[in-house]
Amino acid sequence: GAGVSQTPSNKVTEKGKYVELRCDPISGHTALYWYRQSLGQGPEFLIYFQGTGAADDSGLPNDRFFAVRPEGSVSTLKIQRTERGDSAVYLCASSNRPYNEQFFGPGTRLTVL
Amino acid sequence: AQRVTQPEKLLSVFKGAPVELKCNYSYSGSPELFWYVQYSRQRLQLLLRHISRESIKGFTADLNKGETSFHLKKPFAQEEDSAMYYCALYGSGGYQKVTFGTGTKLQVIP
Numbered sequence: 001g002a003g004v005s006q007t008p009s010n011k012v013t014e015k016g017k018y019v020e021l022r023c024d025p026i027s028g029h030t031a032l033y034w035y036r037q038s039l040g041q042g043p044e045f046l047i048y049f050q051g052t053g054a055a056d057d058s059g060l061p062n063d064r065f066f067a068v069r070p071e072g073s074v075s076t077l078k079i080q081r082t083e084r085g086d087s088a089v090y091l092c093a094s095s096n097r098p099y100n101e102q103f104f105g106p107g108t109r110l111t112v113l
Numbered sequence: 114a115q116r117v118t119q120p121e122k123l124l125s126v127f128k129g130a131p132v133e134l135k136c137n138y139s140y141s142g143s144p145e146l147f148w149y150v151q152y153s154r155q156r157l158q159l160l161l162r163h164i165s166r167e168s169i170k171g172f173t174a175d176l177n178k179g180e181t182s183f184h185l186k187k188p189f190a191q192e193e194d195s196a197m198y199y200c201a202l203y204g205s206g207g208y209q210k211v212t213f214g215t216g217t218k219l220q221v222i223p
Binding site for chain 1: 119157212214
């Protein structure tokens, strides 16, 4: 079956612009996670959704970052007023319930010029 | 605060040699620990989790609460084991934050 998909695979933007990154989880997975991975680092937790609600958004670095999952499936990570330091690979993962195996997407490589 | 430490960025071993990838954690609650692996040009994927206590691809990991460690071991390394390995800690008690270590690159020399 289809795995987790993320679009776009690459995004280049200019400092100060707004970007949206999309995640399509595995069908039926209620748990959805967003991570950010910088070069040489492990995935850094951003936010966790259980269904439509953000159960834990403690990893969002500041109020420029926001994520939604309005119907409990597709999720969008939104970054306002992008900065060069936001450049990273943004990973999405889904799971059929908390504490279970997470299935990762291929990531979106964001480059802020 | 929860923290995961993987002290080695790179571990090189010869084929057939034993492997131990170190993971130490800091967490006040009851930890749920996992090992994820990323092979070249592939996605991150689960290797094993501590509560299953199973061996996957010859790898095992034992949770040692006294030493707050969850080291990954394999008695005889294979070339196909070359990959990035990440230790991950899942929070509990109403918080679902997941903390990954910085990863260890395992290089198995033929």
